[in-house]
Amino acid sequence: DVKVTQSSRYLVKRTGEKVFLECVQDMDHENMFWYRQDPGLGLRLIYFSYDVKMKEKGDIPEGYSVSREKKERFSLILESASTNQTSMYLCASSLERTGAGGYTFGSGTRLTVV
């Protein structure tokens, strides 16, 4: 089974801190994604990556950056955390860039910024 692992289940950080959310997948997928989930808004795409050292902005990239130094690892970075970034963050990976392939998701990181 494909496994997508997010390093932290719950995280509490202070305003202004630099925050790293880590995601690792073990099935050699080239494509990885970061979403945030908020009530009433569903899942919104922050950043995605189709290859090592490659990144593309999603629909809500402001306030975030990403790093993909190795194929299996995709990190989401909050340069200076703010309270409006309190949310559930979900990482996903997929085998295919286009086509019928769905995504495999991690269990999520619930981030609270105080």
Place this chain on the structure above:
Amino acid sequence: AQKVTQAQTEISVVEKEDVTLDCVYETRDTTYYLFWYKQPPSGELVFLIRRNSFDEQNEISGRYSWNFQKSTSSFNFTITASQVVDSAVYFCALREYSNTGKLIFGQGTTLQVKP
């Protein structure tokens, strides 16, 4: 632009009732894929079904069934004889073949099944 709308924010039913979750989508592509995911309280999204735009055949899997109608741009999900374990947030999603394959989600419907 692609868009997915799940107008039902929350649904509450009593066990053994049937329930239908609505999903309406917008896309300009002729080739696209529709998905349903379940998110139980544990948080991980679980894949339920995928449909491509050329296959309008309805599908049944146990107590779950899906009705895909291109004429109304809808991909509705019905749970027959609901159970408490069906309580979760359900997401409908759309993936266009041409638009870098991004998966776009609806707002989600929270289903509560009471014993």
